[in-house]
Amino acid sequence: WTGIADAMMEISIFYGSVMLAFLAFAMLGFMNIVTGVFVESAMRTSESSRDDDTHGFLEQFDAVLRSFDPLNVGEVKRVDFFARVHDEDMNEFFQRSRMTPSEACHMFDLLDFDNKDALELDVFVKQFKRLTLKEKVADVVLLQLLCTRLDGEQRRFRSYVEQCFRSLGIKDAPQPLADK
Secondary structure (H helix, E strand, O other), X not given: OHHHHHHHHHHOHHHHHHHHXXXXXXXXXXXXXXXXXXXXXXXXXXXXXXXXHHHHHHHHHHXXXXXXXXXXXXXXXXXXXXXXXXOHHHHHHHHXXXXXXXHHHHHHHHHOOOOOOEEEHHHHHHHHHHHOOOHHHHHHHXXXXXXXXXXXXXXXXXXHHHHHHHHOOOXXXXXXXXXX
C-alpha cells in the first residue's frame, strides 16, 4: 500500500490524504467485522453454557420437589412445603430465581385454587420452573395466579350471597352487571 500511497502523494496531497482515509476506513471496517464475529461467538458460547447450567439446576430442583412426595401420590402438601422452604436446596433455588421463601409460600397458596392444602406435583413443578426463565416472568405469573385466585373467591362469595338471599325467601337476587 505504501507504493500506491506514495504515488498518490506525488500527484496531489489531497489524493494521498483521500487514499490514506480510505485505507483507514477499510481497516476499521474489517476489524469491526472480525471483532463482531468473535463477540457473537463468545455470546453464543456463554448463552449455551448458561442454558446448560439452568437445565441442570432445574433437573436438580425437580428432584428436590419430588422428594416432597415420598409415597408417589403425585402431590405436594402445604405443610411439607412450608416446613422445608428454608432447606439449603430450596434456598439455592430461591436465590437463583430471585425469589424469597415467603414469596414461594405465597405462590404455593395462589396455586392452591381449591384450598385443599395440596398441589399436584406436576403443576407445582411446571409453575416454579416457569419462574426461572426470566425475572419479569415471575411477576406476570404471580399476577395471573392472583387474578385467577381472586376470580374463584369472587365466584364463591357470589354463590354464598345468592344462597343467603334464597334462605331469606328472596327469589330474585340482584344480578351482577356483567357475567362471563
